[in-house]
Amino acid sequence: MSVDLAHTLLLELAQQQAPVSVPRLGKRFGQGASSIMRTLTLLGDATLGTQAGPGWVRLELQDERWMASLTEAGRAHVAQFEHG
Incomplete structure (x- = not known):
């Protein structure tokens, strides 16, 4: 996971009052929806291993x-x- 992308996505979502579509986030940051989805999944509560x-x-x-x-x-x- 790209730490920079994760940080950017967290900041963007913090500015939003309503949920944002994954493809829209991908277009906004020049990333494929699959990259955005992978990063967001790792920031969620999913268990990997x-x-x-x-x-x-x-x-x-x-x-x-x-x-x-x-x-x-x-x-x-x-x-x-x-x-801080």
């Missing part, structure tokens, strides 16, 4: 589109690195 993600991002399928938003834990995390 024995390692659970931090739970900062929620991915939901709405009307056949993947939508991303920050969880409360994600908003708290972003607030920490924005202020």
